Every structure is written in C-alpha cells, then in structure tokens.
Amino acid sequence: MPTKSRRSPLRVLIAKPGLDGHDRGAKVVARALRDAGMEVIYAGLRQTPEEIVRAAVEEDVDLIGLSILSGAHMALFPKVLKLLQKETGTKIPVFAGGIIPDEDARRLRRLGIRAIFGPGASLNEIVHTAERLARGSA
C-alpha cells in the first residue's frame, strides 16, 4: 500500500458518538489540530459507531478522536474499537476526550483507547499526543 509522502498532512477524524449535544470541546480540539497543520475531518454530533468507522475507512484517516459527555463511553467506545478492528484489520489509533471517570479511563485504555483527556487538559499536550499517535499509524 502507498506510503505517505512527507509533505502530506496527517488526517484525523473527530467525531461525537452518542446523544449529547455538547460539541464545544470537539471543536476546540479540531481547531487546535488544524492550526498544527493537520486535516481534520469533522463528523459532528450524534454519530453511531458504524458511521464513525465508515467515515474513518472512507477518509483514510491516521487517527480518530472521540468526544463524549453523555456517560455512554463504556458502551460506545468498545463498539467503535471492535468495528474498527473488523473493518480495517489494522488498528487506526483512537484517542478520546470528555467526562470519563478514572476507573473507566483505565479500562478503556486496556481495551485499546490510546489516550484520554478530561476537562482542563492542555491543548498542547493533546496536539502532541495526536501527532505522535497519528505518525505511528502512517
């Protein structure tokens, strides 16, 4: 399969699974990634795991960022990971942000979510982590 040339920007899908309508965090992150030179495919609100994985395949992204504040992360994130594995075979790295209790975060990391950011996380740190994860998959 083609390798990415050095010049081409990293592609990141930002999506909000579940039913909450709070997308400010996702937008702030999308903008920060844009300013860091990435191409952010912003899928927006109320995405099902199927829609997210389909978008990730069609857009050939290097990284997926999920934002959630509804509390449904333990139901939805594992479903995204499982579908992603099934549809792509390879593992496009997934990171997450939102209101996620520490204990859930530990379990989600074990399941394969590569990084989790809560309220107050530094944008710099998010951007650096996103870059590192995205390059790892390129």
Next chain:
Amino acid sequence: MTRARPSGVAAAIVGGDRRALAKAITAVESGDESADPLLRELFPRTGKVPVVGLAGPLGVGKSSLINLLTAHLRAAGRSVGIVAVDPSSPFSGGSVLGDRIRFERKADDPGVFFRSMASRGAAGGVAASTRDVARLLEAAGFDIILVETVGSGQVDVAIRGVATTRVVILVPHLGDQVQTLKAGLFEIADVFCVNKSDLPGSEVAERDLAELASLGPAPDGWRPRIVRTSTVGPSGIPQLWTAIEAHERYVADAPGHAAEVRRRLEEEIVGRVRDLLSERVAERLATDPKVRQLVDRVVAHELDPRSAADRLLSTERR
C-alpha cells in the same frame, strides 16, 4: 486503448474494495508515486459517467444539496461517489473538513462513498488532484460523481475542467442583475440553482438569472437552466437532477463535444508537464551546483531571469 484486466490494487478498487479505494485516493492526493501506475491502469475505465460540480459562495447550501441529491439518486437506484473540497489554511497547511456533517445515509449502504479533500494550496475551488480522485471513484463503479467545491468567490472556476455539468448555487439577495453579468463563476454554470427558495426574494433571484440566460446561449449553444430548491421541506431536488441530466444529454450530442473533451485533456496534459517541469527545476535549484552558479549570475545581474530559465529548460530536454 485496450481494457486490460486490472491487477493488484486496481483490481481491488474495481472489485469494490472500499479500503483500497480510500488508500488510493490518499496516494493520489499526496502525489505518491504509487498513484501513477494505478491511474494508468484505471484511466481506460473512466470518462463515461456524469461528474457534477457544485460551486457557489460559502453557506449557500452546497453540502445540504449534495445530501438531498444523493438521497434522490439512491432512491432511483444509482450509486454516488462524492468528493467534497474544503480550504487548507494558508498559514498552517491544516484544515477542518466539515462537509460530512450534513451528510445522512444508511451506514451500511455500499452505493455511496464520501470523501473529504483539502484544497492543499490550490486556488480555484478544487484541489490539484480532484479530477483524478473523481476518476478513481468512477473506476470503482459509481454511477454518478458529485464534486463539491470550496465555498467560492467570483473567479473560482477550476471546477470547469473537472466536471461534465456545473451547477452554480446561489441564494436570494446576493446582488443585483449586473452581478450576474460579471465574468467568472456565472459564465461556467450549466445549471443555476437558487437555493433557500423558502426565503423571500428567491423569485427575484430567479428572474435575474433568467434574464441573464436570455441574453444569449453559452458558446456551446446550451442555455443554462434555472431551478429553485429548498433543503428545508425539501423542494426542487428532482427538478435539479432533471436539469443536470438534460445538460448531460445535451453535451453528449452537441457537435462541439468531442473537441471540448479534447481541449480539456490537452489542458490537463499541459498542466501536468508544467507541474513536473517546475518540480524538477526546483529540485535542481536546490541540489545542482551548476544551476546554483547560474542563479548566482542572475543575482549579480550578469544574466537575466528569462535567459536563465531558457538555459534550464534546454538542459531539461533529454
């Protein structure tokens, strides 16, 4: 050209492998070398389906119309490949590609493929590789290709070389009749779509456009159709598609059609030569000591830039 059986990645794309298609689009848009043999192999399978370009200013409803047009076409059993272009930042090179937000469909429908593209520095409303990406979608078997351009200004007419039918989308209150006479975007429209026709003023916009169309046909003899649509409701979507199809039928039989197709391909070849040449010259400028000496002489005003360019060109011919 013979239509040889495709091999490897090309066969996967023709066979409907969505991941292979997505990876190939990435290769094409990144200028990756693996794209060349792929496009070579798939080119004989292209140039037959409608490629509909949708252009117009920011916020007129291009993405929403694409969503509804796609639903209309799916209901009629036609498959649809979509390329949606958004701008890259001239500052960071990054972009936010937000056209998927308006797009609704069944998550498991294999008859739709949606790809977002950043313009990556290209002016004119589409990316440099948008035409080739549309070809990949056609080779993958999609019946109709829709191309959404960057929310465009008056002169963003690059979609002309990509699409077989160009829809220019407007909304009420964008300006008076004289605006429609100005050069640029209005000249390339095969179909005018007055969107947001639920808002007051859409009749006036339609009348102004009808008057423009009545001033005389385009050079190919086609008189642009005007359709009013609304994405709330929605209304006018079947009429919009009928107008697009009417244009597709018209150009297929128009006497100048073959010449026009030829002219566009010539333009594409010239553009490709220009890109390859300037890439090579830029590389030599950076690496070849002899070329650097040549530049030194220009810097010292001993040699003029045109003569230096001539010499570079003459040493390119091998």
